[in-house]
Amino acid sequence: xxxxxxxxxxxxxxxxxxxxxxxxxxxxxxxxxxxxxxxxxxxxxxxxxxxxxxxxxxxxxxxxxxxxxxxxxxxxxxxxxxxxxxxxxxxxxxxxxxxxxxxxxxxxxxxxxxxxxxxxxxxxxxxxxxxxxxxxxxxxxxxxxxxxxxxxxxxxxxxxxxxxxxxxxxxxxxxxxxxxxxxxxxxxxxxxxxxxxxxxxxxxxxxxxxxxxxxxxxxxxxxxxxxxxxxxxxxxxxxxxxxxxxxxxxxxxxxxxxxxxxxxxxxxxxxxxxxxxxxxxxxxxxxxxxxxx
Amino acid sequence: xxxxxxxxxxxxxxxxxxxxxxxxxxxxxxxxxxxxxxxxxxxxxxxxxxxxxxxxxxxxxxxxxxxxxxxxxxxxxxxxxxxxxxxxxxxxxxxxxxxxxxxxxxxxxxxxxxxxxxxxxxxxxxxxxxx
Numbered sequence: 374x375x376x377x378x379x380x381x382x383x384x385x386x387x388x389x390x391x392x393x394x395x396x397x398x399x400x401x402x403x404x405x406x407x408x409x410x411x412x413x414x415x416x417x418x419x420x421x422x423x424x425x426x427x428x429x430x431x432x433x434x435x436x437x438x439x440x441x442x443x444x445x446x447x448x449x450x451x452x453x454x455x456x457x458x459x460x461x462x463x464x465x466x467x468x469x470x471x472x473x474x475x476x477x478x479x480x481x482x483x484x485x486x487x488x489x490x491x492x493x494x495x496x497x498x499x500x501x502x503x504x505x506x507x508x509x510x511x512x513x514x515x516x517x518x519x520x521x522x523x524x525x526x527x528x529x530x531x532x533x534x535x536x537x538x539x540x541x542x543x544x545x546x547x548x549x550x551x552x553x554x555x556x557x558x559x560x561x562x563x564x565x566x567x568x569x570x571x572x573x574x575x576x577x578x579x580x581x582x583x584x585x586x587x588x589x590x591x592x593x594x595x596x597x598x599x600x601x602x603x604x605x606x607x608x609x610x611x612x613x614x615x616x617x618x619x620x621x622x623x624x625x626x627x628x629x630x631x632x633x634x635x636x637x638x639x640x641x642x643x644x645x646x647x648x649x650x651x652x653x654x655x656x657x658x659x660x661x662x663x664x665x666x
Numbered sequence: 667x668x669x670x671x672x673x674x675x676x677x678x679x680x681x682x683x684x685x686x687x688x689x690x691x692x693x694x695x696x697x698x699x700x701x702x703x704x705x706x707x708x709x710x711x712x713x714x715x716x717x718x719x720x721x722x723x724x725x726x727x728x729x730x731x732x733x734x735x736x737x738x739x740x741x742x743x744x745x746x747x748x749x750x751x752x753x754x755x756x757x758x759x760x761x762x763x764x765x766x767x768x769x770x771x772x773x774x775x776x777x778x779x780x781x782x783x784x785x786x787x788x789x790x791x792x793x794x795x796x797x
Contacts, residue, residue: 417676421745425709425736523678538776585736588696588710597711597781598734601747608678 377651380644384637391633397462398626405555405619411520412552412612422598422605426568428585429595439592441534441599444567445543450487452510452542453477454533454565456549456610457497458618459516464625466550466558466618467496473560474548478505489542493529493611510541521615526608533607534600537566549610550617556624558617565606568599671703672741673719675728677749682728683719690742691718692735707738714785714792716752717744727752731763732785757796764789 375383430442455474457467474490474497481488490505492498493513501509513529515521533545545566550558587594673687690701693715712733719726719742733746748763767789771782 414680415678417681418678421676421743425734585707585709588708594711
């Protein structure tokens with residue numbers, strides 16, 4: 374049985390924890406709003422980019438096309454880009470991305486493919502390192518970045534393209550978390566190299582059938598556009614990830630705050646009981662003493 | 667014949683403009699062009715320059731560095747790598763972009779280097795024109 378003083382200390386410390394988790398929740402909520410706004414602001418660009426890519430891919434379909442679009446022809450070496458958060462305390466956010474990536478690695482290795490890993494975000498690197506340290510080829514550190522910008526995405530894209538040019542891999546896949554709502558973030562994988570234009574639903578396809586003229590030629594536009602399409606995909610993944618991270622952190626901290634509240638209630642009851650017990654014992658002692666006289 | 671067409675200008679980080687325009691000047695890589703409604707569908711790359719759109723409230727000007735313009739009969743969509751409203755950019759800002767482009771050209775190799783160097787040249791040319 375802990376003493377009254379111990380209980381009191383524990384209640385105090387849980388209250389402090391609750392204050393911290395509550396504050397973190399509110400900070401996450403504010404950041405989430407900003408992250409969502411950023412994700413929304415980036416959407417017209419990636420949609421526009423996708424539309425142009427589709428018209429181009431359709432026009433260039435008959436030819437061989439550049440390597441970035443057609444692939445290297447091989448399917449041997451896979452580069453997995455695992456994008457996670459820089460910080461923890463966000464529920465299962467990081468682990469679920471890593472879990473998806475681990476599954477993919479095992480599948481690929483079972484098929485006899487070579488797997489390489491590039492991590493973005495410290496948490497993912499730490500978790501992957503435990504099992505796959507020998508497969509890791511690089512890491513992108515974003516811990517100094519307060520708010521992900523397009524230049525972060527272009528930097529990663531440039532790194533990827535340089536590796537692709539050097540023949541380090543045939544297929545690149547990114548792993549990130551798609552933001553659905555505060556309580557639901559879906560770990561997702563998407564192939565970025567060779568570039569695969571996003572699928573379209575029927576209605577949009579009709580309007581996409583306009584035959585465009587290209588200035589300069591299709592090839593030139595493609596070579597200029599493809600690296601940018603990779604960067605755009607990375608950028609939207611980064612944005613989705615940022616929103617997901619804050620959403621996950623918000624609900625994790627909400628849970629923690631609630632748990633702390635419950636714990637305080639329990640401890641307070643225990644505290645009151647032991648206090649009452651102490652008073653009762655004291656009274657009994659006094660009465661017993663008085664009777665003995 | 668339609669009087670206006672939909673004009674959109676987006677950069678990766680935000681959407682800068684979206685309104686009905688009666689004519690749009692686009693700095694295409696093959697040359698400056700003025701787009702009117704009912705233009706034949708064209709997709710063109712951009713070089714550093716000024717996009718000028720004539721809307722209801724008069725002309726609006728934007729500076730773009732690189733990107734793609736997608737032109738169809740009823741719309742002009744400019745998907746720019748970097749875009750700023752004309753008033754927000756000073757010569758110093760442009761020179762900073764130029765410095766970055768130069769550094770990138772130095773670091774690049776092969777074909778990439780050629781494109782990067784071409785971009786630097788176009789930027790220099792554009793900054794001179796700005797005066």
